[in-house]
Amino acid sequence: MHDQVIDATGDAPDAPDASVPSCPARGPSGAPAEAAAPLLRVPLPSVEDLATVAEARAAIDGLDAALAVLLERRAAVAALVQRLKPVGGFAGRDPDRERAIVDAMAEHAPSLGRDRLAKIMSAVIEAGLAAADR
Numbered sequence: 001m002h003d004q005v006i007d008a009t010g011d012a013p014d015a016p017d018a019s020v021p022s023c024p025a026r027g028p029s030g031a032p033a034e035a036a037a038p039l040l041r042v043p044l045p046s047v048e049d050l051a052t053v054a055e056a057r058a059a060i061d062g063l064d065a066a067l068a069v070l071l072e073r074r075a076a077v078a079a080l081v082q083r084l085k086p087v088g089g090f091a092g093r094d095p096d097r098e099r100a101i102v103d104a105m106a107e108h109a110p111s112l113g114r115d116r117l118a119k120i121m122s123a124v125i126e127a128g129l130a131a132a133d134r
């Protein structure tokens with residue numbers, strides 16, 4: 001499976017492929033929106049199916065493209081939180097919330113380990129705060 005498909009435009013399947021918490025789409029009034037929120041669908045390559053450096057790199061490129069889309073959208077949502085919080089930006093950093101984020105993510109990525117995830121998410125959160133600061 002080396003053709004990576006990234007569809008952030010909303011061709012939503014009936015059911016999500018991965019078991020991740022869903023976020024209900026809401027209209028401007030706060031009521032649930034008519035249309036479902038766009039879904040990002042990405043084939044997950046199986047490591048056992050990859051035999052060469054070129055194949056593995058192609059798989060990495062596809063995963064990285066999906067990560068980039070997710071990181072950009074995450075930063076946009078985190079920027080909204082900064083505008084809504086009483087104290088936003090680096091001054092409003094919330095270690096308890098960051099720990100909870102890492103704890104929840106560790107359940108989805110047990111082989112990565114909580115400490116590595118914590119480093120990754122610290123960088124992700126700082127990048128989001130810096131981008132929101134511009």
Ligand SMILES: O=C(O)C(=O)C[C@]1(C(=O)O)C=C[C@@H](O)C=C1
Binds near residue numbers: 082
């Ligand atoms: O949840 C918040 O309070 C946020 O500001 C968002 C966010 C994040 O990027 O997830 C950013 C900074 C905080 O330290 C914790 C989490």
